[in-house]
Amino acid sequence: xxxxxxxxxxxxxxxxxxxxxxxxxxxxxxxxxxxxxxxxxxxxxxxxxxxxxxxxxxxxxxxxxxxxxxxxxxxxxxxxxxxxxxxxxxxxxxxxxxxxxxxxxxxxxxxxxxxxxxxxxxxxxxxxxxxxxxxxxxxxxxxxxxxx
Numbered sequence: 001x002x003x004x005x006x007x008x009x010x011x012x013x014x015x016x017x018x019x020x021x022x023x024x025x026x027x028x029x030x031x032x033x034x035x036x037x038x039x040x041x042x043x044x045x046x047x048x049x050x051x052x053x054x055x056x057x058x059x060x061x062x063x064x065x066x067x068x069x070x071x072x073x074x075x076x077x078x079x080x081x082x083x084x085x086x087x088x089x090x091x092x093x094x095x096x097x098x099x100x101x102x103x104x105x106x107x108x109x110x111x112x113x114x115x116x117x118x119x120x121x122x123x124x125x126x127x128x129x130x131x132x133x134x135x136x137x138x139x140x141x142x143x144x145x146x147x148x
Contacts, residue, residue: 029105030089032077033133036111040075041068043111045093050111070111077107092136108133 032038036050044053051068052058058066060073068091069075074082081088089107090097097106110133113119117129 029103030077030081030084030086031105032089032107032109033130034109035113036070036109038075038077038107039068039070039091039109039111040077040088040107041091042093042107042109044068045091046110048112052111077109108136 032040036052039052041052043051052070053066053068055066056072057069058064058072061067069078078088087104089105090101092106092108113130113133115130117131119130
């Protein structure tokens with residue numbers, strides 16, 4: 001009777017030990033597409049009225065300076081990058097996005113963007129469309145392949 005109780009616990013213990021020794025795969029490149037909720041600074045490089053490069057944006061960041069995020073500090077992709085253990089993705093339009101930083105991924109989000117080409121046109125001038133953002137990803141892919 002005692003052995004019938006011990007065996008399942010022994011099997012469970014062995015399975016737990018085996019599963020805890022598996023090595024987790026490293027996070028791969030992280031790509032972000034969206035609007036102001038996930039924009040981390042692409043609009044800083046565009047001539048648009050939708051910008052987050054002046055106070056009060058960024059007041060909760062370590063530097064206390066605006067970063068281009070439409071929030072006081074981190075946005076959703078920043079928290080996901082933290083959870084994955086990788087560095088935050090840079091804006092696609094950032095001149096710093098080159099070399100090894102290409103392997104981290106890129107943020108293609110832009111405030112005022114929508115699925116439809118005329119989304120946000122009454123608020124953001126000039127405004128870029130989702131189809132244009134998607135077209136940005138093609139040269140990025142070519143750049144990664146030619147760099148590495």
